[in-house]
């Protein structure tokens with residue numbers, strides 16, 4: 001083992017050097033930040049804004065360097081040497097390349113550590129003994145803090161194998177490191193997988209930016225992990241484009257977003273806008289619940305036409321001509337004039353509220369013509385202006401023109417549509433009476449998630465007509481142009497040289513622009529409904545309705561998207577059972593499909609049982625192979641009638657003793673049909689003091705809902721999440737709930753270690769092998 005110890009010692013030296021370099025860079029960034037701050041708020045506004053811009057740059061850099069502390073370096077590639085011309089083409093010593101969270105170079109710009117996203121790191125994830133891609137040996141460095149605690153070698157090139165290495169026989173790369181990662185206690189926060197990304201995942205992560213990439217895969221195949229790593233990869237590979245246009249990440253719930261919110265920062269990326277569909281529109285949070293039928297109906301694409309008709313209904317020719325009086329003259333708002341003016345305003349193709357100004361001006365001009373005729377003389381331009389103002393001020397005119405072209409907000413339009421039967425009947429003739437009744441609601445009822453795409457559609461057709469905002473935008477654009485010119489001159493002068501930070505003139509200009517609070521791309525994007533993102537990532541994408549797809553597609557004009565999900569896990573009535581049916585109407589043929597097939601979460605016995613249940617229920621489940629076996633992973637606990645609560649409390653007590661540590665790691669969930677949750681929660685809370693002791697029970701009881709290590713939830717609340725152990729209560733009831741068999745499939749596939757099934761009734765088909 002001496003060889004092994006020497007190797008460890010050697011790798012420790014390398015890792016020490018890498019951390020030392022990291023410390024130097026951190027200190028440099030902080031030092032520069034201190035210098036910039038020390039200069040204080042003096043000087044011209046230009047100087048101040050320049051200083052602020054550099055301060056932000058150094059702050060970002062320092063934060064990025066801080067975030068990569070954990071497992072800074074995790075891999076080493078020993079590569080075939082380049083043939084050496086001096087030695088007559090003879091191959092020399094193997095070249096060594098270290099792979100880590102970020103790229104590091106020494107002061108002479110020699111590479112010390114290769115960023116995992118760089119092309120030079122690809123072989124670390126992809127090379128196999130069949131296709132070694134120039135790799136002789138792949139080494140995983142196992143570290144704890146800054147200490148190297150283990151090495152795992154895979155020899156890919158048999159010609160250069162020696163006694164020390166292990167031949168890469170498994171289809172899993174870095175199997176030891178991977179299995180160790182999979183067996184660790186869950187913390188309630190997802191962690192990154194950079195050190196153990198598998199080849200099929202890497203192909204997805206590094207796939208082209210263009211077009212929409214759909215990643216279908218069974219539960220636990222790493223879809224979420226892959227989507228997040230792909231976002232980090234794209235931000236690295238297309239930094240110029242995406243830094244400015246931004247990346248939007250859409251997840252199924254706030255609790256899910258919280259679960260994943262540390263992954264991107266740990267990869268050095270913070271500029272992504274993450275949101276749920278219910279929060280996608282600035283200033284609105286749609287959390288009300290409605291029944292599945294209403295969700296399904298509101299999700300249909302026909303609402304694009306319905307909303308368009310509802311907007312058109314606010315552009316209306318009056319039933320009869322209307323007489324108004326000005327300065328003793330009778331003037332007539334004629335139906336035919338209104339019809340002409342409406343047609344003209346529509347031809348501008350502007351949104352309704354923005355086109356309204358043109359319509360009003362047109363009508364006033366026609367009335368002014370009548371006034372001139374009545375006066376019997378040509379009006380001077382000054383007179384005409386006065387007449388127009390007077391006409392505009394007449395109440396009857398205002399009312400009539402409003403009725404003909406009604407200014408209306410998206411919320412009011414959709415609210416009217418859904419709460420007034422005659423409006424809905426007029427705008428949605430393609431719905432049956434029963435369907436219209438199903439979506440009807442009280443005026444100003446709280447918004448649901450399925451209202452959001454309707455509101456967005458309405459906002460798109462109505463526009464903002466915010467003249468002030470437009471004027472401000474124009475002023476800002478002028479200022480940006482000026483800042484850009486200045487930034488170019490700063491860069492040309494070399495003031496940013498030596499800052500260690502690659503920056504282009506446009507980015508620097510944005511930081512220099514001095515008006516208003518300085519917002520990041522993400523902040524600006526999040527507050528702008530019409531922002532055009534450079535890339536959109538959608539997780540649990542199977543839940544989205546056709547209308548939701550239409551709304552998202554609008555946010556990314558290039559249609560560059562990463563869409564991950566599993567059509568066997570769909571619980572929304574408006575969700576997808578087939579990607580083609582969901583996406584083709586909106587994306588046409590602009591999407592491609594990849595599949596992930598290895599489950600990293602669930603033990604083999606659990607994955608197999610879930611697959612059997614899915615098959616028996618005819619769910620469109622993808623093939624699934626589990627990465628590992630865990631002995632005793634399924635426990636079947638059949639209990640006598642009325643025995644469920646006691647049995648669940650019992651099971652939770654012993655699982656909590658086994659899996660929940662006082663150090664914050666370890667999680668146990670009870671998953672039951674929605675209507676059983678409250679009762680079970682009471683039973684579990686009551687049982688924990690006896691099972692764990694008063695102190696431990698009090699610690700657990702004091703945890704915030706989102707941090708709870710022992711929790712009782714309905715299937716819908718655990719979507720995308722995972723636990724060390726799960727107590728699944730009465731599977732037949734779960735399958736009979738709103739989300740049907742998909743909910744049972746989701747519930748079964750949450751545990752990383754053990755699934756305890758408590759049931760009084762028979763297990764559903766397929767459950768038992």
Ligand SMILES: Nc1ncnc2c1ncn2[C@@H]1O[C@H](COP(=O)(O)OP(=O)(O)OP(=O)(O)O)[C@@H](O)[C@H]1O
Nearest residue numbers: 193196197198219220221222223224225600601720
């Ligand atoms: N290559 C890997 N190395 C280490 N852990 C991995 C790897 N791939 C996936 N995992 C882990 O497997 C678990 C499941 O991953 P993830 O949640 O991304 O799966 P999913 O396909 O999104 O599941 P679901 O369909 O249930 O939402 C996570 O704990 C993740 O960290």
